[in-house]
Amino acid sequence: MRAINGVEFSSVKKIVLAFFSLLLPPALLAHHSPNLHFIRGEIVEITGVLTQASWQNPHTQLAVTTTGENGNGAVWLIEGRSASQYARAGITRESFRVGDDIRIAGFPGRRNPTAIFATNVLLADGRELVTDNFVEPRWPEGRPLLLTQSKSSTAVEDLPSTADSIFRIWGPDRSDHGIDGTGRTLWLDSYPLTESARTTLVNWDRIADNPYIRCGNGMPSIMDLGTPMKFVQEGDEIVLYLEEQDSVRRIQMGGGASDEEARSPFGRSAGRWDGDTLEVTTTDIDWPWFDQAGIPQSEALRLVERFTPSANGSILRYEVVATDPGTFTEPVRLSRAWVWDPSEEIRPYNCVWNRDDL
Numbered sequence: 001m002r003a004i005n006g007v008e009f010s011s012v013k014k015i016v017l018a019f020f021s022l023l024l025p026p027a028l029l030a031h032h033s034p035n036l037h038f039i040r041g042e043i044v045e046i047t048g049v050l051t052q053a054s055w056q057n058p059h060t061q062l063a064v065t066t067t068g069e070n071g072n073g074a075v076w077l078i079e080g081r082s083a084s085q086y087a088r089a090g091i092t093r094e095s096f097r098v099g100d101d102i103r104i105a106g107f108p109g110r111r112n113p114t115a116i117f118a119t120n121v122l123l124a125d126g127r128e129l130v131t132d133n134f135v136e137p138r139w140p141e142g143r144p145l146l147l148t149q150s151k152s153s154t155a156v157e158d159l160p161s162t163a164d165s166i167f168r169i170w171g172p173d174r175s176d177h178g179i180d181g182t183g184r185t186l187w188l189d190s191y192p193l194t195e196s197a198r199t200t201l202v203n204w205d206r207i208a209d210n211p212y213i214r215c216g217n218g219m220p221s222i223m224d225l226g227t228p229m230k231f232v233q234e235g236d237e238i239v240l241y242l243e244e245q246d247s248v249r250r251i252q253m254g255g256g257a258s259d260e261e262a263r264s265p266f267g268r269s270a271g272r273w274d275g276d277t278l279e280v281t282t283t284d285i286d287w288p289w290f291d292q293a294g295i296p297q298s299e300a301l302r303l304v305e306r307f308t309p310s311a312n313g314s315i316l317r318y319e320v321v322a323t324d325p326g327t328f329t330e331p332v333r334l335s336r337a338w339v340w341d342p343s344e345e346i347r348p349y350n351c352v353w354n355r356d357d358l
Helices: 082-088 195-202
Strands: 001-006 008-012 041-055 060-067 073-080 100-106 113-121 129-130 143-146 169-171 229-234 235-242 247-252 268-274 275-283 302-309 315-322 331-340
Touching: 041 073, 041 113, 073 100
Parallel strands: 073 113, 129 143, 247 268
Antiparallel strands: 001 008, 008 041, 041 060, 041 100, 060 073, 100 113, 113 129, 169 229, 169 331, 229 235, 235 247, 268 275, 275 302, 302 315, 315 331
16 A cells, blocks of 8 residues: 555555546536546545535536645545436435535546545445445445445346337346346457557547547447436337437438438437347448547448347347448447336436536
8 A cells, every 4th residue: 555645545456436426616627537537446545524516417526625644735626427326326416515524535536646536435424335336335434325226226036027129218237136238348348440440549639539528429339328218119210318418319210211311420320120129220420439448430330230128128138230341340249238127217417518627
């Protein structure tokens, strides 16, 4: 264990970030991706007074003032996961009161020595917020609350036993039972990239070239969402409402997508039924990045998605095959799944991006 500025650090092997929901004014704090701005291989812990806090998507933030051994104060900028995630766990903004003593552990900032992406939060009322099943409670005196075990989660044995097609709300598995395959596992560890794609990836600027930290998103990366989505039949279209970024995808059924439809970050989608499976072909995607790690994509990208509900209607399996000769030397196949939770709902996302971030 080592100390920096009077704060103890320890290495960690398995921590999957996130913490609670709050945010500060743009001049004080700004949205930062945990992968870009924080060191995920280390943990820093502080104790201080909560001086500012407010809710925000996609990342919540607050300020904590600490006092060092020499009596000098320091303001720590704390960032966590979305307000939506914490609300689903029954955590409200009233849980974070300015003036309360608070204890926080999490990933230290790469460039800002007094920034943290929180993984554990000990509130003044004695509750310890633990942000993921892979994160252990940290403080013996706390009352652990695993945010992934929210009240809205549905246990395996409580799932409905009858199928009702895809027209319902689907979301990530928030229970502690771990329904197989329903985690956020869309991306691969490596891809068969062309030389030009490799060059773009190597030269990718994690901040200047990254629209995701500016509340932008497109296909296929929007399908890595960690919030619910809902299929609705509207005339000749199936509309997919995504809570993430308050996004809407329109799938034209019974033929190709309208030629009058302009190119967009979500492209033009045409769907057909293959039994209970909805197959969607998407082209004309006006979005530069395949994922959120710098892999590019060209105008030639063609996506074929398949949404298949399980026999009892409790799980929605997803597979997408991406073909892009400018990016990949062979088709790329990605997959993940969602679980049906009848108690879930689509909530306003209201993404906020502060230009002071950059």
